[in-house]
Amino acid sequence: MAASHPDRAGHVAPALHAFIGVGGNLGDPIRAVHQAADTLSQHPQVRALRLSPLYITAPVDSTGPAYVNAVMRIETTLMPHALLAVLQQIEQAHGRTRPWRNAPRTLDLDLLWYDGRHIHTPDLIVPHPRMHQRAFVLQPLQDLAPDLTLPQGPLAALLAQCRDQKIDRLAAPNDTQDPEFS
Template identity: 55%
Template sequence: MSSQAPHDESDAKWVTAYVGLGANLGDARRALRQAAQQLAGADGIGELTLSPLYRTAPIESSGPDYINAVASLRTHLAPHELLDVLQHIERLHGRERPYRNAPRTLDLDLLLYGEQRIDTPRLNVPHPRMHQRAFVLRPLLDLAPEMKLQGKSLPELLEACAGQALQAL
């Protein structure tokens, strides 16, 4: 999925951000595609590209397998404003947070926001465990093959996650 809305980069500072999408309750594929469309249509989002979808077993969690993807987007929203949009879309999909790592109808995680490092009670960017998760690294590799995290290439990081089952859909 690729969506582009017109924008004038001189009007605001546009930043590339990456968002992890996941779900393991209900129609997870449909939820991810709808969430990507909703995100692409949100004010302050200039363009969005969704990676292919992947099926993965839960990690530090329970329930059915997850469907995961990563979206690359251009935005002029501040990081916490983007987080508000992500959480609003989660709520539209019935997201509840009864306990840590509970099964979910939709999970949207802000993985990267330009080159910024953010450490607040509500938001940690880069996402603190993304370099350890094949379900983030593989779709991220589809979108940004030259990217490095913590000084390592995505294929190097994926090799370290070789024990995590991942199936392209």
């Protein structure tokens, strides 16, 4: 059952689950991932946030240094396009520029999945149209929601199809702690 949150006018809206891909390969991407999670967790319309373990991956359809990637699971009362706008504000605060498609970046936040909804607008496609082909999304997503099934199939089966993509879990001093922000 979804949690509820009062909005500024006192109306209660149910909190919905969303998954957000987070990563970067310029500057200090580990710090950027953690700061983005912290910033998002402080938004008044985000009730809970859980961050997957971090992974190091080679660029996919991109160039530059290796990426640090993770997935965040949130409960939110933000509607999809409002959530996208918040994610883009966080990216911009971290110096994100878009000189060309798939350019190296300081921070990348992608709305991957929004409460099982299918959205197809000029500025937002959910579920993310390529996440089923990317180990750097599937592995951390499986860490958070092993039973989640995408339109293309179960996460484990999709991840097996990406076994040629190298992905290494980043060992961290607090890796044994539950990475929950709230």
